[in-house]
Amino acid sequence: MAKERTSTGTSAGRIEQFYMMPPGSGMIWRRVSLMVLPTILVLTSLISLTGCFGDCSMGGQASNPPAPMDTGYIAGYVTEGRGGPPAPGGTVTAVPAQEGGAARIRAAGLTRSTGRGYPAAAAAIATVGQDGRYSLALRPGKYDVIVVKEGMGTTKAQGVVVRAGESVTVNLPQYAPPGSAMPPVTPASPTLAVEGVAHDQVVSGSVEVLVKVVEENLSLPVESIEIRVGHESPNPNYAGVPSPSSRALTWAWQTTDYGNGSTYIHVSAYDAGRNLTILKIPLTVANGVPATPSGLRVIASTCGENISRGTVRGRLYKARRGILSGNLCTTSGGGLDGVVSGIVPKAAPPGGFLAVQVVFDSQPDAKGYRVYRSTTGGDPWVLAGEIQSQAGYPGSGILEFWDTDPALSAGRKAFYRVAAYNDAGEGAPTDPVYTIPLPKFNVSLVAPADGASDLSLTPVLAWEAVWEPYGPGEPGYNSMIAPFAQSQTQVYQVEVKRSADGFPVWTATLTTSGTSISPAQAASTGAPTQVVYNSDGAGRALEPDTSYEWDVSAYLQVRYSANSEAFAWSAGDGLSVNGPFGFFTGAGL
Incomplete structure (x- = not known):
């Protein structure tokens, strides 16, 4: 930036000017001998050179911008929080990042009341316009961009890289600190260090991102750290509180959850005074094709x-x-x-x-x-x-x-x-x-028939299971499916309920296994197609002269190999195709 000092001689009418060039150029004295008459022309030239004279209240620029061919830009918006309205009137300062941390800002004397205590090493300064915008013209390098405003916490974008001929967007949300007490001097925002990812790095797979707080105001410690990938919306991808001992937060970033290509890590650290530091690290995700799925x-x-x-x-x-x-x-x-x-x-x-x-x-x-x-x-x-x-x-x-x-x-x-x-x-x-889809499978109730009466208190319940053929003249289950089966298990569940209130009086599950068993073969292989009521003694005894109903559900489990099996379920409202059947026990039995 240029810092001007003028003195006017009493007899010669001369103007003596002193200004500091941008960092790295050192202190240069220039004496310009001018007559009082062309003073206006000199001032006009200075305004043209700096782009800002006096109070730059509508979005100031660098007070001594570099030559156009060696210029980069930082521009963006200052808002009241993320997604909030513009926060005009604040002062945005760009400071070379290598010139120290929080001590540099404290020594500069940036105050909430005026914002006039510009750092001696500032490369560019601007006042935030009414629409929240600001713009800084800078020589290539790495800068910390700091915004201060009365009544708001300080926000710093740390380590912004500027290249010649390029413009970098840096949006700066500001937050009001908690409480009404405001310190007279703006506390410095925290200073961060990030390990695991670096500027323009190519990453893949799982990456451990470590965020360290390397400098903070001890009276306003960092309370939260947020990490975002490829966005600056209010919802972070990861957030947490730094460890009290290490003052660090670790995130295991699975880059495969994000698309390949250019993106960035956006880190935010808030201290107890709502001073905010932002660190944005551009990088590239480049993962290979995924592995073959397992467990098919x-x-x-x-x-x-x-x-x-x-x-x-x-x-x-x-x-x-x-x-x-x-x-x-x-x-x-x-x-x-x-x-x-x-x-x-x-x-x-x-x-x-x-x-x-x-x-x-x-x-x-x-x-x-x-x-x-x-x-x-x-x-x-x-x-x-x-x-x-x-x-x-x-x-x-x-x-x-x-x-x-x-x-x-x-x-x-x-x-x-x-x-x-x-x-x-x-x-x-x-x-x-x-896989081979199975044909339809049905269970039909046989005896006692629907409406049977005068049954004993231990009736025999019988049913049959039948595969439907694939079509006219086409074979059924035995010749088409069974040859491929390594094992089969048949399961039948019989349920008897009292008709008056639907109360289940007996439920029995009957199972048989074999290497080549189908429902159509059940009678010849001894599979359980009938059962005596309460043969296991687990149910309630039937009462004389009482109405009951019964039904059967079934499935056949076929295992083809270690990674494949078949379940053949009976159809018809989940039970038999013709049930439930009702029966009456005899009187005085």
């Missing part, structure tokens, strides 16, 4: 009724825990080689629902995933759909995708593979896994 499982769902995706997921959850309740359906999964032949492709069975659930583990460096489908396990692979990283079971790291394409059909294999992607591109896909 494929589960097809064929239901005897048209149900929603959410209902299917709820049933799978219950099935894995041996719980049978609500509307049940048929599900299957696969993972073997080979192609089922002789099946004409068609969509879900009439009146039913068919979908394939693809489940896999998330990857920390992925922004999203693409799920591909094939009918052969090779080309062509069709994009079945795309999901974002956050879609899945909350907090589990598991993602899911539901495919309801009409090309899916019972008895026909569908192969799937998954590839993760980010801004760097798409990673390698998983190995393909296939």
